[in-house]
Amino acid sequence: MLIFRKPIEGVERPQMPADVVIVGGGPAGMACALRLSQLIDAHNTAHPDSQLSKENIYVLEKAREIGQHCLSGALLDPRSMRELLPGFEKEAPLDAEVTKEAVYFLTEKSKFKLPVTPPPLRDHGNYVISLNRFVKWLGGKVEETGITVFTGFAGAELLFDGDRVTGVRTDDKGVDKEGHQKSNFEPGYDLNAKIVILAEGPRGSLTKQLVNKFDLAKNSNPQTYGVGVKELWEVPSGRIAPGEVIYTMGWPLTSKEYGGAWIYGSKSEGSKDSVVSLGFVTGLDYHDPRLDPQHVLQDFKQHPFVAKLLAGGKMIRYGAKSMPYGGWWAIPPVAGNGWMILGDSAGFVNSARLKGIHLAIKSGMLAAETAFEALKKDDSSAATLAAFQKSVESSWIKEELWKVRNMHQGFEHGFYAGMFHTALQMVTGGRGLRNRYPGTAGYQHMRKLSELPADGGAEANLLGPAKGDGKLTFDKLTDLYHSGTKHEEDQPSHLVIDDTNICNTTCVKEFGSPCQNFCPANVYEMVDDASQPNGKRISLNPSNCVHCKTCDIADPYQIITWVPPEGGGGPNYDGM
Numbered sequence: 338m339l340i341f342r343k344p345i346e347g348v349e350r351p352q353m354p355a356d357v358v359i360v361g362g363g364p365a366g367m368a369c370a371l372r373l374s375q376l377i378d379a380h381n382t383a384h385p386d387s388q389l390s391k392e393n394i395y396v397l398e399k400a401r402e403i404g405q406h407c408l409s410g411a412l413l414d415p416r417s418m419r420e421l422l423p424g425f426e427k428e429a430p431l432d433a434e435v436t437k438e439a440v441y442f443l444t445e446k447s448k449f450k451l452p453v454t455p456p457p458l459r460d461h462g463n464y465v466i467s468l469n470r471f472v473k474w475l476g477g478k479v480e481e482t483g484i485t486v487f488t489g490f491a492g493a494e495l496l497f498d499g500d501r502v503t504g505v506r507t508d509d510k511g512v513d514k515e516g517h518q519k520s521n522f523e524p525g526y527d528l529n530a531k532i533v534i535l536a537e538g539p540r541g542s543l544t545k546q547l548v549n550k551f552d553l554a555k556n557s558n559p560q561t562y563g564v565g566v567k568e569l570w571e572v573p574s575g576r577i578a579p580g581e582v583i584y585t586m587g588w589p590l591t592s593k594e595y596g597g598a599w600i601y602g603s604k605s606e607g608s609k610d611s612v613v614s615l616g617f618v619t620g621l622d623y624h625d626p627r628l629d630p631q632h633v634l635q636d637f638k639q640h641p642f643v644a645k646l647l648a649g650g651k652m653i654r655y656g657a658k659s660m661p662y663g664g665w666w667a668i669p670p671v672a673g674n675g676w677m678i679l680g681d682s683a684g685f686v687n688s689a690r691l692k693g694i695h696l697a698i699k700s701g702m703l704a705a706e707t708a709f710e711a712l713k714k715d716d717s718s719a720a721t722l723a724a725f726q727k728s729v730e731s732s733w734i735k736e737e738l739w740k741v742r743n744m745h746q747g748f749e750h751g752f753y754a755g756m757f758h759t760a761l762q763m764v765t766g767g768r769g770l771r772n773r774y775p776g777t778a779g780y781q782h783m784r785k786l787s788e789l790p791a792d793g794g795a796e797a798n799l800l801g802p803a804k805g806d807g808k809l810t811f812d813k814l815t816d817l818y819h820s821g822t823k824h825e826e827d828q829p830s831h832l833v834i835d836d837t838n839i840c841n842t843t844c845v846k847e848f849g850s851p852c853q854n855f856c857p858a859n860v861y862e863m864v865d866d867a868s869q870p871n872g873k874r875i876s877l878n879p880s881n882c883v884h885c886k887t888c889d890i891a892d893p894y895q896i897i898t899w900v901p902p903e904g905g906g907g908p909n910y911d912g913m
């Protein structure tokens with residue numbers, strides 16, 4: 338029987354007072370901590386008689402090491418970093434400055450280069466980075482300030498007092514598969530905080546608790562997402578210059594699915610080869626439950642243009658992560674009584690540019706400014722923290738996102754309708770046919786098998802598991818091996834399924850168990866079981882999980898909840 342992870346009841350938990358707890362040490366959380374420290378330092382210098390302390394400001398990060406769970410393309414728009422740390426270019430780990438871009442439309446065998454690069458995809462002046470190395474560097478700066486970063490600690494639950502968020506409970510350690518305490522059991526801490534800042538990245542688990550508890554999304558469009566499946570390759574030098582950027586649309590997706598690929602040239606340390614970051618983002622609003630985003634990337638690599646670039650090269654890393662696509666209208670309120678939400682957790686991503694790092698950093702800085710004022714007044718009520726909402730709305734975050742506010746919704750009816758709406762939106766400052774296009778949650782687009790052609794029709798090549806030739810293409814387990822993923826095996830499943838009967842009786846028949854396909858890490862399996870009405874039963878391999886959150890987003894019955902596993906477990910991204 339499957340036992341799911343939940344905080345152990347009836348144990349005494351260590352209580353820790355905190356001024357600010359930032360959950361998530363990605364670009365948003367680290368920028369927030371650093372800006373808060375800068376403001377406190379400046380205040381303490383100017384007011385020797387009313388000092389503010391940093392001692393009770395904490396960042397919780399579930400990864401064993403800072404940056405280890407961060408994965409991105411990644412191109413950095415330096416705008417917010419220049420505001421946070423002027424001159425950061427001199428010391429940050431930047432791999433290359435973008436010198437060349439191209440956008441292609443692919444058919445199965447050919448490619449067509451767009452004569453002009455669309456403005457959102459012009460990247461001159463941006464930098465190719467590895468997000469996890471960049472965040473490791475930024476996190477080092479935070480640690481130098483004296484702010485404590487607790488790595489290997491996940492925020493497991495929010496603490497409430499009525500309508501106020503009063504803190505965060507961290508994960509229990511040392512719980513076995515059956516949910517019993519092991520000899521090394523350590524209960525999670527209760528961090529009783531004046532301000533809780535959620536910077537958990539896409540589909541944050543505490544953010545989901547908060548949004549559901551207070552029905553925060555009631556006036557927003559449903560958030561929509563894509564999942565990016567990424568490989569890092571070493572290829573013989575000369576194939577792609579460091580700083581060269583290629584985007585593709587079209588094949589292997591058909592005009593019904595939303596998504597596209599990136600290829601970024603980077604540099605390799607100590608080797609003559611070049612490093613190529615390539616990946617495919619598939620919108621999690623596709624129709625066919627048999628579609629497999631990891632398979633989509635394998636197909637993409639077989640296009641003659643891509644295969645030629647990679648020939649003779651070697652895949653060195655793999656990973657996957659979701660990103661929010663919904664834009665401005667899908668952002669819930671970002672501040673309330675004792676809480677603020679940043680970065681991808683709020684949905685600050687410009688999907689037209691495939692960029693969110695600079696917005697995450699800026700949102701972290703603005704939240705720090707609000708938190709600083711709240712600490713000075715010793716007042717973190719909804720009225721005080723509402724300043725964050727206002728500052729986002731009067732900042733360049735809104736300016737940038739407003740221009741693309743209807744972008745993804747325009748693609749609800751496929752690629753060609755989407756291109757029409759995008760063109761219209763570009764000439765009307767983001768408006769298009771109306772000020773606010775409505776949106777639908779991605780999982781609602783998934784169709785039952787009975788409504789789809791049995792042979793997959795035009796999508797046939799994208800369906801089911803990729804086999805892989807071991808050179809250019811890989812099956813999921815081979816890819817997964819290159820993510821360095823590791824978890825404590827003896828712990829309850831952190832993929833919490835409300836009702837496994839739905840998996841075994843309904844979903845298997847209606848949708849053919851799409852979890853087996855959309856999970857990029859082979860966590861979900863339908864195994865033979867003669868006692869079940871359809872002869873199959875759900876089985877989980879939680880220790881494979883790369884924390885991409887796709888299952889929580891794409892499951893058509895919305896019965897899967899991703900909760901953090903024991904802190905420290907997860908992928909071990911390096912160079913991603």
Ligand SMILES: Cc1cc2nc3c(=O)[nH]c(=O)nc-3n(C[C@H](O)[C@H](O)[C@H](O)COP(=O)(O)OP(=O)(O)OC[C@H]3O[C@@H](n4cnc5c(N)ncnc54)[C@H](O)[C@@H]3O)c2cc1C
Pocket residue numbers: 360361362363364365366397398399400404406407408409410411412413414468490491492493536537538539541542543564565566567616618658659660679680681682685686691692693694695697901
């Ligand atoms: C495939 C892909 C390609 C992309 N390419 C680009 C690009 O080229 N340029 C660009 O600007 N943007 C890009 N983005 C978007 C960009 O990566 C994100 O917008 C950005 O990383 C958001 O930062 P964040 O700090 O909000 O979240 P994250 O980077 O996701 O960081 C969140 C952190 O919080 C931690 N965490 C989560 N939950 C908990 C918890 N409960 N307790 C403790 N810790 C927790 C995570 O381990 C992680 O370290 C891309 C995204 C994807 C998926």
Ligand code: SF4
Pocket residue numbers: 832855856857858859860861881882883884885886887888889899
């Ligand atoms: S189990 Fe869910 S979060 Fe984990 S890798 Fe699979 S889809 Fe992603």
